[in-house]
Amino acid sequence: MDRDLVEKAQQGDREAFAVLARLSGDRLMAIAQRILRDVGRAEDAVQQTLVIAWRQLPGLRDTDRFDAWLQRLLVNASYAEARRSRAWNANIRVLPVDGPAGPDEAISIDDRDRLERGFRRLPPEQRAMLVFTHYLGLTPTEIAERLGIPVGTANSRLHYAHRAMRAAIEADERPVAVVGGRR
Secondary structure (H helix, E strand, O other), X not given: OOHHHHHHHHOOOHXXXXXXXXXXXXXXXXXXXXXXXXXXXXXXXXXXXXXXXXXXHHHOOOHHHHHHHHHHHHHHHXXXXXXXXXXXXXXXXXXXXXXXXXXXXXXXXXXXXXXXXXXXXXXXXXXXXXXXXXXXXXOHHHHHHHHOOOHXXXXXXXXXXHHHHHHHHHHHHOOXXXXXXXX
């Protein structure tokens, strides 16, 4: 991120902040969509993130850490949005992959569907850990830095997110027992 733009925005320059928001907007939206799995809620989380960023930007101490700070705000806004709207819908939308973890051409549509169903079963906190790791390509140390948590906590959350994802996929694959004509 351009340090001069961040410094100008810190001093109240609305144009500089608008440029920062345009430069960060697509990336923030992609992250929020992957965490929340809903376009409308992701848009709300991004908007809330930018409002909070504008208000809190004068207090940012290290302008070089603007992107990491903005991502932390986004994760917190995504968590809040998920809590506000507990109703999970089955709205499936294919997102373009533009991050470090590019599409795997060998993965089948069935595999993608299984992953999507498993991912939807996870709470937003675990989704965020998997998004940071597999979409953004961050290490646990970098995740800890971005979220302001200890590295051990990031490792633990990542471990439990992977474990929960495996359990969700396995639960989805179990045959449903039919008893007396009912499932």
